[in-house]
Amino acid sequence: MHQYELEAIPTPEESREIARKAISILEEFVSDQEQLHDIDLVLTEACSNVARHAYEVCESCNRLGLKIIVIPPEKVIFEVSDWGKGLEADKLDFSMPDPEAVGGRGLYIMSILMDSFDVLKEGPKNTIRLTKYISSEKWIKKA
Template identity: 35%
Template sequence: MKDWFMATFNSNPLSTKVARGIVKSFLMQHAVPEEDVWDLEIAVNEALTNVIRHTYRNEHDKIIKLSIFWNEGEVEIFIRDYGEHVDPRSLKPKPPDPEREGGFGLYIIHRVFDSVQFLNVYRGNLLILKKRLRGRLP
């Protein structure tokens, strides 16, 4: 079964809560185990937070688009911003370090998703996240 959902948010940090709720509802409709839903919610939250903090520099009036696609056990999540291009080579996940606070977002995203692709697109950036869930459904 194929399914999809799209939403547009402003770059206010409170929007991440709404986005997490959308991701959770969408995945629960497809009988994704709660543990996987939680992991995917957190990773999407980290991705959106990175856009807000780094790409939009905490400006709350910018646009973020979230698209979720389901295709027979695989979820694809697209996060689109309209900020300055980010050099994908500079996006290196850093493993947790007890001596450092924060900065684990990319690490979490890469641990949760099977595929993480970051692209510069016309007037902005596109993050494509994929996770295969087949075989884990009840």
């Protein structure tokens, strides 16, 4: 098992950058570019949701955390955290919005591309845990 923790100020630019860093880490373990693209899309969406929705006011003290747990040759787990208002698990809607909707596709995309989506609350910390199982042939074989 390998574990990494990244942190950023939740702005749109930093949200994208933290997702890029995560993919850079995963490229050491996962060989399948399609899987990496899907994970990049999900992490970009999850992190940008923190930037857009977690905090009432954008301040330099706001935090976006991303924990990456790599368990070769089985799965990767991502925990995207904030210390803002959090999600209400019982009100989440994973359905696809109608085609004219301006937004609201993020949860649908995450639920389709990942194998599990969990909402966790630990004191002031709000976390979504995303798990992706990756078939053994898509892992980089280490010597």
